Amino acid sequence: MFRRKIKLLKRFKEISSTLSKLGFYNVYDYFKILFGIEVEPGAKPKRIREALEKLGPSFIKLGQILSTRPDIVPVYIIDELIKLQDKVAPVDFEIIQQTLNRNYGEQLYEIFSYIDPAPLASASISQVHVGYLKTGEKVAVKVKRPNLEEIIQLDSELMLMVVDFLERHFKNVKDFNLKGVIHQFRRTTLQEADFSIEAQNIKIFQENFRDYPGFKVPKCFYDISTSEVLITEFIEGTKISEVQTLKKKGLDPEDIAVRLTDAYFKMVFIDGVYHADPHPGNLFVLDDGTIVAIDFGMIAFLSKTKKKYFFDYIIAVTTLDLNLAIQFYEGFNMFTPRTDFGNFEADLQFFLEKYHNKRLDEINLREMIEDIIGFIRENHLKLPTDIAYLGKAALNLEGTVRRLHPTFNPTERLKNFVGISTKDYIKEKLSEVRDAAELSFYFIFKLEHIYRLLIRERVTFQIIFKDLEELQKFYKIQTGKIAFAIIFVGLLISSALFYTAGKDTAGLVLLVISVFIGLISFYKVFRF
Incomplete structure (x- = not known):
């Protein structure tokens, strides 16, 4: 202590x-x-x-x-x-060597023929060195920084x-x-410091992009990777931010921007799992134009339910449906005690109207995200991690593609993926409706079957609701009491009117009758 x-x-x-x-x-x-x-x-x-x-x-x-x-x-x-x-100051290779020895022991020299002592990169979580396996493959050796936890x-x-x-x-x-x-x-x-988790993340993305042209996830050597050391193939490519170098190699920056945007929208709207940190340092381009993403320590998921909220929100914008848009914020549990609901509705209505008549290619992604940020702050909303990561990733993506091609608008490509995802969403809803309809028809068929069976077998039965009979009896008694009370009050008022009119005899008769009925009413009330 x-x-x-x-x-x-x-x-x-x-x-x-x-x-x-x-x-x-x-x-x-x-x-x-x-x-x-x-x-x-x-x-x-x-x-x-x-x-x-x-x-x-x-x-x-x-x-x-x-x-x-x-x-x-x-x-x-x-x-x-x-x-x-x-980027942080590199760790001495002697310390890196200790981590390698701890993880591989005597097998270290059976696995690697050489590891370059000079670091290729030094970051907050890890340090990367170039290595060569005994098989001759060039690899990136990612080693966790000492005493990180x-x-x-x-x-x-x-x-x-x-x-x-x-x-x-x-x-x-x-x-x-x-x-x-x-x-x-x-x-x-x-979590990011546990490289066994990153290895699993790589496996997910490799599966998602197995047959996807123009986008690659590096090979991971799972059998020789540990929680402290991650071994992946070495990427011989150009950083995506080095636009002039890409042009010299005969590559079209606009084409790269389009394919990067498509790959990212696929992650979000189709796969439901995306790279949460797609900044330029994590993206490379091979000589054949293939885009390669590295560093999968930070990924995020978007469940079917949460994707549904996004599709509903898009529909809300296109139809100016305020209530549907509000469901998005309720679904993500974004309201706080400081949120003024009246101001929130007014600001949301303004936001919907601003983007209602715009085509996707007319929407500036950065401007829209900044509008959303302002809306969230002004209305004291709570920002869920899912939306936070997605917003940051979208800003990183927008900055990267703008650097590749200043006039390119990533929202132009959104319609392809929102369309595909919305079709799946509609199919899912139609499937639910169909299942409900089938269930209804089945239920009706069974009722008809039971009815025919009863007719054929001449079955008779009686259903007795004991509690219901008691309830009916209770209400019958109460109704009688109320009726007597109404008659009593009516006769009393009539008697008073006759007296006022000077007809004492009639008034007296009615008074006697009303008193008699009143006594009966009191008797019934206290009896039950």
């Missing part, structure tokens, strides 16, 4: 020192600006990003998660967080301490659910 406190104190000093060098004189001020709790006019988003990069692996990953949360982070900060470079646990504990402090001093901080963000960061980062 004491050692852990010493480690926490030491790490806190490192963080404070790094922030002060960048002009943030304490952790408290930095968090206020990052989450928009207090806006400092001189605070540049670039400094926020640089601070996260310098603070190390945990904070880079935290920044990447925050870039998907427009509900709690200001838009001008998100625009900068999207640019976060997942301990660093993540330590940093997340410090983050929670800062959030506790903020929640005590600022009453609105709890509304951001920053603890939930930190728990999400810890969970997703630890």
